Amino acid sequence: MSERELVIVGGGPAGMAAALSAYEHGVRDILLLERDQYLGGILNQCIHAGFGLNYFKESLTGPEYALRFARRITDIKGIDVSLKSFAVRLTPDKTLTYLKPGRVEKVKAKALIMATGCREKTREMVHIAGTRPAGIFSAGLAQKLINIEGLLPGKEAVILGSGDIGLIMARRFILEGARVKGVVEIREQSRGLTRNVVQCLDDFDIPLYLRHKISRVRGRDRVEAVDVARVDDRIEQVPGSEFTLECDTLLVSVGLIPENELIEMAGVPLDKKTNSPLSEGLNETSIPGLFVCGNAFKVYDLADSVSTDSLEAGRMAAVYLRQKGEGR
Amino acid sequence: MKAYDVIIIGAGVTGAAIARELSRYKLRIAVLEKEEEYAFGVSKSNSGIIHPGTQNSHCSLKGRLCVQGNRLVRKIARELGVDFKQTGELIVAFNGEETGRLRELKREAEMLGVPGLRILNKRRLVEKEPNLSPEAVAALYAPTAGIISPYRLVYDLCENALKNGVEIHTGCAVKAVGTAGGEFSVLTAKGEFRSRFLVNAAGLFADDVAAMCGINDFRITPRKGEEFILDKKLENISRHLLFPLPNKISKGVLVIKTADGNPMIGPTAQDAADKEDLGTSDAGLKEALDGARRLVPSIDEKDIIAYFAGLRPAAGDDFIIRREEKVPGLVTVAGIQSPGLTAAPAAALMVRGLLRDCGLVLKKKLFFRPRQSEIPHLFSLTFKAAERLVKKDPSYGDIVCRCEMVSAKEVRDAVKRGACTMDGIKFRTRAQAGRCHGSFCTARIMRILAQERKLPLTGVSKRGKGSELVKKDRADV
Numbered sequence: 001m002s003e004r005e006l007v008i009v010g011g012g013p014a015g016m017a018a019a020l021s022a023y024e025h026g027v028r029d030i031l032l033l034e035r036d037q038y039l040g041g042i043l044n045q046c047i048h049a050g051f052g053l054n055y056f057k058e059s060l061t062g063p064e065y066a067l068r069f070a071r072r073i074t075d076i077k078g079i080d081v082s083l084k085s086f087a088v089r090l091t092p093d094k095t096l097t098y099l100k101p102g103r104v105e106k107v108k109a110k111a112l113i114m115a116t117g118c119r120e121k122t123r124e125m126v127h128i129a130g131t132r133p134a135g136i137f138s139a140g141l142a143q144k145l146i147n148i149e150g151l152l153p154g155k156e157a158v159i160l161g162s163g164d165i166g167l168i169m170a171r172r173f174i175l176e177g178a179r180v181k182g183v184v185e186i187r188e189q190s191r192g193l194t195r196n197v198v199q200c201l202d203d204f205d206i207p208l209y210l211r212h213k214i215s216r217v218r219g220r221d222r223v224e225a226v227d228v229a230r231v232d233d234r235i236e237q238v239p240g241s242e243f244t245l246e247c248d249t250l251l252v253s254v255g256l257i258p259e260n261e262l263i264e265m266a267g268v269p270l271d272k273k274t275n276s277p278l279s280e281g282l283n284e285t286s287i288p289g290l291f292v293c294g295n296a297f298k299v300y301d302l303a304d305s306v307s308t309d310s311l312e313a314g315r316m317a318a319v320y321l322r323q324k325g326e327g328r
Numbered sequence: 329m330k331a332y333d334v335i336i337i338g339a340g341v342t343g344a345a346i347a348r349e350l351s352r353y354k355l356r357i358a359v360l361e362k363e364e365e366y367a368f369g370v371s372k373s374n375s376g377i378i379h380p381g382t383q384n385s386h387c388s389l390k391g392r393l394c395v396q397g398n399r400l401v402r403k404i405a406r407e408l409g410v411d412f413k414q415t416g417e418l419i420v421a422f423n424g425e426e427t428g429r430l431r432e433l434k435r436e437a438e439m440l441g442v443p444g445l446r447i448l449n450k451r452r453l454v455e456k457e458p459n460l461s462p463e464a465v466a467a468l469y470a471p472t473a474g475i476i477s478p479y480r481l482v483y484d485l486c487e488n489a490l491k492n493g494v495e496i497h498t499g500c501a502v503k504a505v506g507t508a509g510g511e512f513s514v515l516t517a518k519g520e521f522r523s524r525f526l527v528n529a530a531g532l533f534a535d536d537v538a539a540m541c542g543i544n545d546f547r548i549t550p551r552k553g554e555e556f557i558l559d560k561k562l563e564n565i566s567r568h569l570l571f572p573l574p575n576k577i578s579k580g581v582l583v584i585k586t587a588d589g590n591p592m593i594g595p596t597a598q599d600a601a602d603k604e605d606l607g608t609s610d611a612g613l614k615e616a617l618d619g620a621r622r623l624v625p626s627i628d629e630k631d632i633i634a635y636f637a638g639l640r641p642a643a644g645d646d647f648i649i650r651r652e653e654k655v656p657g658l659v660t661v662a663g664i665q666s667p668g669l670t671a672a673p674a675a676a677l678m679v680r681g682l683l684r685d686c687g688l689v690l691k692k693k694l695f696f697r698p699r700q701s702e703i704p705h706l707f708s709l710t711f712k713a714a715e716r717l718v719k720k721d722p723s724y725g726d727i728v729c730r731c732e733m734v735s736a737k738e739v740r741d742a743v744k745r746g747a748c749t750m751d752g753i754k755f756r757t758r759a760q761a762g763r764c765h766g767s768f769c770t771a772r773i774m775r776i777l778a779q780e781r782k783l784p785l786t787g788v789s790k791r792g793k794g795s796e797l798v799k800k801d802r803a804d805v
């Protein structure tokens with residue numbers, strides 16, 4: 001088992017900003033773990049523009065935005081980046097176990113920042129009646145299949161949920177030559193940024209069905225159609241309002257959940273509803289010296305805000321380490 | 329054309345148990361399965377309970393085979409390295425009249441030979457199950473109830489049968505059966521197979537297969553059961569399997585646990601539209617929730633993380649296991665609804681006997697290999713053991729599925745052991761079955777499957793032809 005001043009789990013925008021800021025605030029022994037083979041996290045599959053408008057005052061793609069941080073990280077000697085490193089266990093004394101191809105490592109951290117991002121809610125978490133054929137994807141998986149793997153999931157899609165990922169994927173499908181039959185949203189307003197509703201739906205004449213739900217999935221082996229129904233103020237289906245949209249693909253984009261299973265394992269209480277750590281202030285948890293930042297702390301709209309708040313996490317870890325050092 | 333002593337139609341738990349049992353003898357055996365993989369029929373979507381036999385009439389065949397199967401499955405699970413957990417079950421009564429019915433159930437079950445039954449009073453019940461509804465007044469306790477992973481049991485039975493010389497042909501739907509000249513000629517999607525003896529273990533389609541052989545005296549009516557799986561965080565919500573008192577058509581909505589530790593509520597019971605109608609419904613969700621909350625009031629809709637439906641292949645009230653006088657050499661194993669998973673090992677012994685009565689000569693092999701080595705799962709190992717494994721084979725340290733911690737090595741091994749679809753990998757390894765339901769790992773698993781099976785990525789399917797995941801690969805154009 002090795003010992004480190006600061007260990008950061010997650011090499012997305014949150015983890016990278018935290019690492020840079022901790023270094024700037026004087027921490028010189030930093031281990032940054034990333035399970036993928038590159039830094040950047042989910043930004044690497046977000047090839048659309050619009051990142052950095054606040055932070056860098058210019059419009060960048062996801063990978064470009066990530067690269068600005070990644071370059072600086074690799075230039076700094078005091079930040080040790082370990083890729084293909086998968087954290088599997090965390091104990092309350094901040095001992096972390098992680099796997100690398102060929103190795104199981106244990107490291108005890110004086111301070112720890114978890115920047116593990118979030119996952120998408122799935123079809124399974126909101127009951128959608130009907131069959132369970134191929135062709136149902138979370139929007140993020142569809143994005144990865146198209147942008148990273150070069151695979152087109154389907155030719156005619158319906159999208160459930162009008163959050164930003166859903167909207168961006170609507171446009172992405174069109175640009176790939178597929179059709180989008182509609183975006184179905186149970187609320188009375190889109191959940192996404194106005195600019196995305198305009199640029200991703202309106203510009204391509206994609207219908208947005210507000211106050212509607214998918215009442216049934218049809219198709220045995222592959223999605224063949226979905227039934228859509230209007231809902232009333234109590235989110236109950238309005239009888240007789242059903243109509244069918246033929247499609248071969250259903251993208252589900254119904255929200256994000258912070259990934260906090262490791263800190264939960266270490267005994268940090270989480271909010272049952274949001275899966276965020278119960279916390280006194282930004283980036284804090286119930287364990288001193290254990291911080292959470294970025295989408296793992298709470299779901300942000302913009303990567304720019306993740307970066308800003310995560311810089312603060314790096315600073316907080318540095319202060320914690322300094323105080324701990326003085327206390328001894 | 330190939331010739332065998334015995335052909336078994338259907339690689340569900342029934343066919344698999346029969347194949348493995350017969351593989352002890354010097355016989356040429358083939359199993360013909362229409363799906364791409366074994367266990368893709370009824371045997372993949374059920375409650376996974378090894379029933380003690382408490383809910384069956386003492387003169388029913390299924391009751392007898394259930395009690396015997398409950399005993400036999402333990403040894404089989406040990407030999408094959410499948411996890412069987414004896415949890416015990418409580419059949420809960422909510423008033424005095426129901427308590428009276430518990431006594432009847434107990435008497436009936438004791439006549440069947442179910443061991444260890446006890447009636448618990450309210451005080452003992454609260455001790456045993458703190459989350460149980462305060463309305464509960466008593467329960468019948470059956471200690472021999474347990475849980476098992478139904479598909480893993482089938483996989484291991486099949487793999488062990490293969491090891492002992494059985495052939496299993498998947499993607500091999502039986503289309504017609506000829507019975508001329510004292511020999512069966514079985515026509516399939518993959519050509520003709522011949523045999524002297526034929527076992528019909530075709531689950532929901534056993535009536536169709538029977539009709540191909542000229543037997544038309546039973547019909548299978550599919551009865552749907554919807555089940556809803558809850559978050560593993562609630563693992564301790566109950567210690568035993570919890571049952572209400574059974575009604576006429578089903579055991580009612582239960583609060584149980586999967587072999588992986590997730591609580592599960594269901595199954596519902598409705599007649600299904602057809603044999604392929606595997607959809608869930610809002611009504612089913614409500615029925616399951618209402619039924620489960622009667623037992624454990626704290627269960628919430630928000631706790632649901634997955635759901636599915638299964639179809640019970642009912643042919644009247646009981647199993648039909650018999651040799652067909654009209655068609656010498658044919659054994660029917662039909663109407664295998666619940667508790668068919670539990671009964672399978674006992675049904676296999678019964679079928680062996682019926683085949684012998686038909687004239688099949690059973691000579692034991694000198695070497696029957698009953699064991700399958702247990703498949704190591706990184707997550708369930710100690711730190712030291714995991715370290716050793718990862719050192720020995722680095723690809724154990726290459727995690728593919730983050731939610732269930734499944735490595736590239738485990739996925740590759742599953743493919744080598746026979747998985748050829750995404751669902752097959754999921755059932756064998758749990759990869760894609762966790763919290764994110766494959767959002768993060770699907771792409772990687774598709775690549776591994778394509779590589780190992782030498783498929784194009786557009787050929788990777790969820791559960792066989794027609795269920796391909798993607799439509800186009802840019803690399804192809």
Ligand SMILES: Cc1cc2nc3c(=O)[nH]c(=O)nc-3n(C[C@H](O)[C@H](O)[C@H](O)COP(=O)(O)OP(=O)(O)OC[C@H]3O[C@@H](n4cnc5c(N)ncnc54)[C@H](O)[C@@H]3O)c2cc1C
Pocket residue numbers: 337338339340341342343344360361362363366367368369370371372373374375376377378379500501502503529530531532533534537552553554555595637638639640641664665666667668669670671
């Ligand atoms: C919701 C539900 C819950 C249940 N819970 C339990 C439980 O907790 N405990 C318990 O003991 N039992 C339970 N059961 C019952 C149990 O699942 C079944 O009894 C058992 O799985 C039946 O196995 P089988 O092999 O007979 O059928 P199947 O698994 O359906 O196997 C038959 C196979 O035959 C194949 N086939 C069909 N036609 C052809 C053809 N023409 N050519 C080639 N192959 C063909 C099919 O593809 C299939 O793979 C439950 C059932 C349901 C639906």
